[in-house]
Amino acid sequence: MKDYKELQAELAETGYIAEGSLAMALTLATEIHRPLLLEGEAGVGKTDIARALAALLGTRLIRLQCYEGLDANATLYEWNYQRQLLSIRAREATEGADSAESLEKHIFSEDYLLRRPLLEAISQLEPPVLLIDEIDRADEEFEAFLLELLADYQVTVPELGTIEAVSIPHVILTSNGTRALSDALRRRCLYSFVDYPDAEKERAILAARMPEIDAELARRIVGFVQQLRREDLEKVPGIAETLDWATALVGLRVDKLEDNLELLQASLICLLKTEADQRAIVPEVTRRLLGKVA
Amino acid sequence: MTETGEIDALPGPRERMRGFIAHLRLNGFTLGPSETALALDIVGRLERPTPDGVRAALKVALSGCREDWERFDDLFPVYWFGEGVKRATVLRGENTSTPKRARPALWDKVLPPEESVGRPIGAAAQAAGGSDAEEDTDAPSAPHRIAADRRDSLFKTDLREIAAKEDIAEAERVAERLAKAMRYRLSRRRKPSARGRSLDLRRTIRRNIAHGGEPVDLLRRTRPDRPVRVVVLLDVSGSMKLYSRYFLLFVRGLLSRWMRADAYLFHTRLVRVTEALTDKDPFRALAKLSLMIEGFGGGTRIAGALADFNARYAKEAIDSRTVVVILSDGYDTEAPEDLARELKRLRTRARRIVWLNPLLGWKDYEPVARGMAAALPHIDHFAAANSLQALAALEPELAAI
Numbered sequence: 001m002k003d004y005k006e007l008q009a010e011l012a013e014t015g016y017i018a019e020g021s022l023a024m025a026l027t028l029a030t031e032i033h034r035p036l037l038l039e040g041e042a043g044v045g046k047t048d049i050a051r052a053l054a055a056l057l058g059t060r061l062i063r064l065q066c067y068e069g070l071d072a073n074a075t076l077y078e079w080n081y082q083r084q085l086l087s088i089r090a091r092e093a094t095e096g097a098d099s100a101e102s103l104e105k106h107i108f109s110e111d112y113l114l115r116r117p118l119l120e121a122i123s124q125l126e127p128p129v130l131l132i133d134e135i136d137r138a139d140e141e142f143e144a145f146l147l148e149l150l151a152d153y154q155v156t157v158p159e160l161g162t163i164e165a166v167s168i169p170h171v172i173l174t175s176n177g178t179r180a181l182s183d184a185l186r187r188r189c190l191y192s193f194v195d196y197p198d199a200e201k202e203r204a205i206l207a208a209r210m211p212e213i214d215a216e217l218a219r220r221i222v223g224f225v226q227q228l229r230r231e232d233l234e235k236v237p238g239i240a241e242t243l244d245w246a247t248a249l250v251g252l253r254v255d256k257l258e259d260n261l262e263l264l265q266a267s268l269i270c271l272l273k274t275e276a277d278q279r280a281i282v283p284e285v286t287r288r289l290l291g292k293v294a
Numbered sequence: 295m296t297e298t299g300e301i302d303a304l305p306g307p308r309e310r311m312r313g314f315i316a317h318l319r320l321n322g323f324t325l326g327p328s329e330t331a332l333a334l335d336i337v338g339r340l341e342r343p344t345p346d347g348v349r350a351a352l353k354v355a356l357s358g359c360r361e362d363w364e365r366f367d368d369l370f371p372v373y374w375f376g377e378g379v380k381r382a383t384v385l386r387g388e389n390t391s392t393p394k395r396a397r398p399a400l401w402d403k404v405l406p407p408e409e410s411v412g413r414p415i416g417a418a419a420q421a422a423g424g425s426d427a428e429e430d431t432d433a434p435s436a437p438h439r440i441a442a443d444r445r446d447s448l449f450k451t452d453l454r455e456i457a458a459k460e461d462i463a464e465a466e467r468v469a470e471r472l473a474k475a476m477r478y479r480l481s482r483r484r485k486p487s488a489r490g491r492s493l494d495l496r497r498t499i500r501r502n503i504a505h506g507g508e509p510v511d512l513l514r515r516t517r518p519d520r521p522v523r524v525v526v527l528l529d530v531s532g533s534m535k536l537y538s539r540y541f542l543l544f545v546r547g548l549l550s551r552w553m554r555a556d557a558y559l560f561h562t563r564l565v566r567v568t569e570a571l572t573d574k575d576p577f578r579a580l581a582k583l584s585l586m587i588e589g590f591g592g593g594t595r596i597a598g599a600l601a602d603f604n605a606r607y608a609k610e611a612i613d614s615r616t617v618v619v620i621l622s623d624g625y626d627t628e629a630p631e632d633l634a635r636e637l638k639r640l641r642t643r644a645r646r647i648v649w650l651n652p653l654l655g656w657k658d659y660e661p662v663a664r665g666m667a668a669a670l671p672h673i674d675h676f677a678a679a680n681s682l683q684a685l686a687a688l689e690p691e692l693a694a695i
Contacts, residue, residue, distance in 0.1 A: 003341060003347075004347070020350060024353075068614070078496070079495075079496055092506065107499075179613065183358070187325075190354045190355055191358055193357075234639075
């Protein structure tokens, strides 16, 4: 098995700065072919991990976004009804009536099958990265169905028979904790909790994503966001917010945060995403936080 | 894999790993024999197994949730290096042994010291599993014993009185009727149905192949019903004393009838009691609860309790088909604006908020308690609940949800 530090370094090259524990989780997941469950607040970069892993392995990323009411049809396969109907008509016109059996065989062949993400993921020659995003949004029925798929890696289509996985995908599940997941799913998966990065890590992320940014400004930006996360907020800014804010500040040609407090206050809309939070962080608070950074 | 083979051949590491899994299990991890094999496999695969590397790998493999994740780094050295065994029990007491973890701090005032209790109560029994299960059968009456020690408590005697069989039955019957009344809302999923609104193309085409693809029989789909979830927040402060015992029974009835229900008690603080309430033995459940209620003290902090709920539990406990039922008289010792703000936050998550106020059943009652007045705009349904009859009368209201 590869050393996880190698993977960590390789991920850093693709622009993803991972904690050691996360690199270990990814190494294990690819090595023993177990799904990896990532939990953490919104905006800590859970989805990006899958993207980085796919880039690193040089394979496809297949993404399934979960939502309430998601069902097997939307995730596995669907028949292409329009084509099926057309084909029936076309055959009537050209060759006269087919026997029912041969027609059935024809229109229920793989040509007419629309592959949805889960079926797509197990039919790839090269194992892809399958990202099942926000599994906690789907309901329990779907979770149970998914568990079955992750155990056998095969899908049964009544008209076609059982389709075995061509390759076992690297499965990454993410959850924001809006619903408790079942113990069965948790036991089936490797687990990693992704927290907000510490200041050093966040500076590294900022440097990796925005190489052009001034180091001192980057230090201040990260320091400010780190302070802000300690305030009592409804929606704590994530890494994406930090990057947005840094982009905005660079775009506004801000060199020092404390130069133009009015502009700084206005730019906080990049970080504060609810009305209550915007009201809570008044200019005085901003100034206090700035003071702690300097 | 060769390394794994070597490990298998040696009884030592294998036994040690089994011991480690047992150690984690005792600390509340959900693990079984298959995890022992998994852990050995993983350790065998590490090329240069350093203590940190092994810890990181096992952490990923054996944790199942955030709580496990955060405690793993403390538990690992305790077992493998024997270090901090003492320190862990003294300094990080609640982290390292199940009985302590299962006992919320607020019980400390109420319960006698652990040693004299004999065995832990509550979630500890479930969490420990395995060997503890046998103990369970030996001492099923342990909670009663605790209760008996403290017979002088007026509160407990009250609960004893209400715990007469017919009262429990009545409360559960009412709860069941209410549960039925608000059980379903529509789902976004669809299922086959004879009289649905939308066509089921997959089944229609398959069925009509025999007609040469001509859609003669149309098959339909409809939205199935889905159960509503219920979250109950029960005020057990002094001013609610006369009513909270009825409500407890009622809430217990709801919990046992519903697929997804959650119960919380509050007073000056909030505590989740779903597990304690769902104990199969009603007497034991009530004994546990009366202990929990006693632990509370002082005036009511409805807004504080709601804020606590919003911050800690709401995300997980509430979804778009959740009805929140608050049982309280609205006498709050805090600023009414706080209550309004927290209710507003709760309202953005929950489908509906129902406030049951026992005082409303009194003649001439006006919701003049300042807190209550501030709360009213954010409540969907405000009703009396001073008796089981009044609760039963709610049925038509809740059926409209």
